Amino acid sequence: MAQATKAYTEQQFIEDVRETFASSRDARLQAQTIADRLRELFATGWPLSSEKLGKENGTYLIHADTERGHPDPGFMVMAYRQGPKKAAPPSPHDHGACFVVYGVAAGSNLQTRYRWTYGEDSTQPPVLEKTQDILQKPGDAAYFLPGEIHSTQGSTEEETVYVRVTSQDLDGAWRHRYHLGDNKTTVFRSATQPQAPV
Numbered sequence: 001m002a003q004a005t006k007a008y009t010e011q012q013f014i015e016d017v018r019e020t021f022a023s024s025r026d027a028r029l030q031a032q033t034i035a036d037r038l039r040e041l042f043a044t045g046w047p048l049s050s051e052k053l054g055k056e057n058g059t060y061l062i063h064a065d066t067e068r069g070h071p072d073p074g075f076m077v078m079a080y081r082q083g084p085k086k087a088a089p090p091s092p093h094d095h096g097a098c099f100v101v102y103g104v105a106a107g108s109n110l111q112t113r114y115r116w117t118y119g120e121d122s123t124q125p126p127v128l129e130k131t132q133d134i135l136q137k138p139g140d141a142a143y144f145l146p147g148e149i150h151s152t153q154g155s156t157e158e159e160t161v162y163v164r165v166t167s168q169d170l171d172g173a174w175r176h177r178y179h180l181g182d183n184k185t186t187v188f189r190s191a192t193q194p195q196a197p198v
């Protein structure tokens with residue numbers, strides 16, 4: 001008699017992410033592997049099935065690792081439940097030396113990528129340009145590598161449940177916010193500037 005396939009679990013996912021960090025220091029490969037495993041976990045109905053996800057809008061800590069991270073220290077897995085979100089002007093930012101895997105379990109999240117475009121004349125400043133929109137739907141996961149610039153817009157019509165895996169705790173990391181149109185950048189740390197997760 002064939003054995004039933006054992007469902008992929010939150011605990012197994014955490015173990016797989018730990019193993020990913022233990023076996024490689026390649027941020028691109030780590031992020032790809034984590035995104036692949038996250039899609040697999042979404043297919044089981046997680047995180048709506050997780051006892052760690054509450055019913056109210058808010059941020060829910062799934063796992064804070066004390067040992068494994070991009071090149072150390074610990075990665076974090078957070079789940080977010082948010083109601084329909086008012087369309088807001090994009091707020092491009094990076095994640096410093098960290099990478100982030102973003103996945104959607106319910107609703108949607110519009111991910112926009114940007115890059116600096118330099119002209120031939122190096123005395124002139126570059127222009128921050130949008131390069132890609134990805135509309136993430138339930139089951140999708142995408143990653144943003146160290147230094148990559150993006151902005152997000154949760155569904156304006158329905159509840160969005162999404163997950164972030166950060167290669168380290170972002171709270172203490174120096175990061176940058178980029179201002180479209182005037183080329184300005186500002187530096188910030190989440191821990192000293194309370195705000196919606198970015």
Ligand SMILES: [Fe+2]
Nearest residue numbers: 093100150198
């Ligand atoms: Fe972000």
